[in-house]
Amino acid sequence: MKIGIELFKGKLLKDNTNPIAIRLTHNGKTKYKFVGVSSKAKNWNNIKKVISCRESEYKIKNEIIKREYNRIAERLHWFEENNLEFDFDFIISNKDIESYSIETNNNVSDFDSNNFIDIIKARILSYNKVKTRENYQAFLNVMLKLYGSFININSINQYFTLEFRNKLDEANYSANHKNSLIKCFTSSYKFGVENRWITRPYVFSIKKYAHEAINRDITFEDFTKIIGLFKKQIQANFDVKYYESLAIFCLDIAFQGLAPFDLANIKISDLELCVISNIDPNFEAKLNDEKYQYIIENNQEFREVIKIRTYRAKTNTFVPICCDYNTIRPILYYLCKGKTRNDYLINCFSINKEYSEKQYHNRCGSYFLQLSNKLNPFLHEIGMSNKVTYYIARHAFINALDKMNIPHDLIRKMVGHKTNTLEKSYINKPTDWEQSEVIFKIFNQYETIQNLELQAKGERVCNIQWKELELFLTGQIPNY
Structure with missing residues (x-):
């Protein structure tokens, strides 16, 4: 002993x-x-x-x-x-x-380290992320259902793993869910070995199931229909409150397909309104070269943009957003009205309330589920029968960029996907103009929507409203 x-x-x-x-x-x-x-x-x-x-x-x-x-x-x-x-x-x-x-x-x-069920419970407690804990809790529930409350750790060998896989075959789970259960099984066993609870580990292997692709996308035609529907609402000068669910879906696209949780965490103070140019002039050359000066003066374009510097929560990857301002101005005017710059842009979270990690995720899921229920009746009007969620906006954005022949390296950087060391460390980051041009093209270049005007009717009245918004976004007025 x-x-x-x-x-x-x-x-x-x-x-x-x-x-x-x-x-x-x-x-x-x-x-x-x-x-x-x-x-x-x-x-x-x-x-x-x-x-x-x-x-x-x-x-x-x-x-x-x-x-x-x-x-x-x-x-x-x-x-x-x-x-x-x-x-x-x-x-x-x-x-x-x-x-x-x-x-x-x-x-x-x-x-009891001799009970594999107790090791699984310890594995759940070792994680900080709520989502990961939920995945392992689901795995624990499956193991309790299949084997009861006690599994002798010394009984886990190649025969046991083959039997475990056969039990999964009989269960009505998707191939991806079965692979997730296998991953949790092997991870929990290794966790027991690493902590010296399993003193005589057995080397085994479990064959994974063929991956099943999950269709979380919509067709490019449906994508342009959604953008077209959004612009029709603006052209008809409807109150954004009437089509808020559609507006937020399009805002997510304009913000480069942010995941819903990342979109919900954007604060108004994160938005930077500024003017950019398609040409970064070399001022020394401009002063000394009349030809260069002529090229700049006759080819330079300017654009108002919204810049956001944020991180993707899932991968902690930096995501620089540069969005054409005029494209989303009506949405921002609606979402910012009556708020301070410290408030969240969309009304998912409140700055006056503290949330646990689990409450954050539950609140976010509930909010976007309610928005999705309001969004789909709009989409049924344009012939879309399949249910559309807000995470689809991210997939739709990436698919649209691919259809527009945007280089994949630029797509990965814009949506915060992790890549290999070469793409991380040696490829130059996209310029602000490149990113804003993508959003501009999405909303303006296709035949199905190119003849629709973005600006609402009553341009002079709107310009006064936009001026208030611009003062607010640049921090010149504290409340809006």
């Missing part, structure tokens, strides 16, 4: 600390007893098995650890003196040691 003290890395508490546990090991079986105190990993001395002085109340915590360690060590010694088979659950319990009998029931619930 071996006894030791460990920082239990398989469980992360809400205050970002790990619990301290007494580890018992005997004949390949391991049992943990949590002592009721925790520490940050950087403050744990793994050699001396104590909490360092950098941790608050470290003396009190170390005393608790020492007292619990000595208590369990004494109980182990009693079992050894009486030549009894070690009963892990009784040893770590608070029951009177003299009351022990072989018939004692096991009523103590604690981590």
Whole structure:
């Protein structure tokens, strides 16, 4: 029998600390007893098995650890003196040691490394991301359904994995979902090996299922129909409130196909209104070369744009957005009305409320689901029968760029896709003009929509409204 003290890395508490546990090991079986105190990993001395002085109340915590360690060590010694088979659950319990009998029931619930189900639970707790936890929780539910609450870790071998795959064959899951379950299975097993809970690991392999492509796209024809419908609403001078769901869908496209969660996190203060040019003049050459000066003066174009510097939450990839301002001006005017620059652009989150990570995702999912239910009746009017979600806007944007023969390197940078080292480190980033030109082309170049005017009727009245918006976006007025 071996006894030791460990920082239990398989469980992360809400205050970002790990619990301290007494580890018992005997004949390949391991049992943990949590002592009721925790520490940050950087403050744990793994050699001396104590909490360092950098941790608050470290003396009190170390005393608790020492007292619990000595208590369990004494109980182990009693079992050894009486030549009894070690009963892990009784040893770590608070029951009177003299009351022990072989018939004692096991009523103590604690981590059992001999149970693969407990290792899966520890794997779930090791993740910080809510979505990842949800995926592994779904895997745990499947394992409980297939095998019950106990799976002997020593029973997991090649035969077990073949049986596991056969059970998945019988289940009514998609191939992609089955592959996700296989990934969770192998990851949880490796997690147990890495934490030394599985002392005699078995090398096995599970054949994955053929990937099934998920159609999250719409046709290019339907894409141009949606843009056309949006521009018709503007041409008819309808209140954006009437077609808000359609306007936000088009705003997502104009913002280079941001994922809905990323769009919901954009604040008005993130929007920078500025003027850019298609030519970056070399002023020294302009002063000294009359021909160069003539070229600039006769070929230079200017454009008002909205710039946003943001990150894609899923991959933490930098996404620089540069969008033609006149394309989305009516939408911004509607969304910014009555807000301060510290407010979120769309009305998914409130700056006056704090959300947990899970609440953020649930709130975002609910918001876009409601918008989607309002959007689809609009799309039925133009003959689109399939349900369209807001994540489709991202796929539709990427598909549209491909149809427009935009280089794939530029597409990857605009949508925040991770690429190989060459594309990350050696290819120049797209210019502001290139990015804004893409949005301009989407809304203006195709035959199905090229004859529709973007500007609403009553141009002079609108110009006054736009001036208010521009002052607001540039921070010259605090409230709008």
